[in-house]
Amino acid sequence: MIELVSHAAFAELHPTGGHPEGQERIRVLHEAFPSFVEARPATVDEVVSVHDRDYVETVRDVSASGHPTLIDVDTLCTETTFEAALLAAGAAIGAVERGGFALARPPGHHALRGRAMGFCLFNNVAIATRFAQRELGLARVAILDWDVHHGNGTQDTFWDDSSVFFASLHQWPFYPGTGGPGDGNATTLNVPLPAGSGDARVLEAMERVVAPALEAFAPDLLLVSAGFDAAAVDPIGGLEMTEEGFAALGSRAAAISERVAFVLEGGYNPQALPGLVGAVLAAV
16 A cells, blocks of 8 residues: 555644535544654745745635635635645645655645635645656656546646646536536646546546556656545535546556656545545555
8 A cells, every 4th residue: 555645633624614625534534544644734935836925825814814714615714724725735745755645635626826716725736746846856747637526726737838747537517617628738638528427438538548648748757636526425526436446547547657646636425435545545
């Protein structure tokens, strides 16, 4: 099993009440996988490699106010949100350093340069990508996003950057409405899939379209935005995948590059999440 990177504080910070993206997601994962390397928080300078400094300071200020505030229509900022968001970005960096799997929250792949979106404050995978290039000398980075939702924030971050290849398997039409047919460029590959696709259709797209494109890019590092809301048991997504399907995705991803790291994105059924994550851990 690959090394896990997390922090006990993820189960306490950034309380969201009855919101789907809640503390229970990490509590159940820590119960199932109690051994992990402790993440460090990302620095503000590491975060502003991807985000506008004014936006980062806004998140800090809103969090410091102590008043729970919606800073996007579905993204809550509480008095510990800034701390949690820095820690989540730091966990993604730790996963890159160790070739591990970051069990962290809040997720990040919808976060845009200057705004929160879709439960996401800071784009953890994008921040880890810039760290890998700057500090580890990993010039060519590929990102595979298998969350049920299109990773629009990650796509926007690297749209004009030929050193980063972004590939996404996601349900469409669906939130956030991006990543549809024909949306892409030389280093951006979107594979929109209809609801109900199931393991067979997702894995066929991975094998026939996505994996060959990632392998042709020849990345020094593959980062996986590992969302589990495409599972049949998830209350939000509708791709109807199983533990076996996620295990196959993880196994195929691990064969693409000698250096691979995973970062948790979505997955909103706390009872099912440990089994889904565990299937990928066992496969890679």
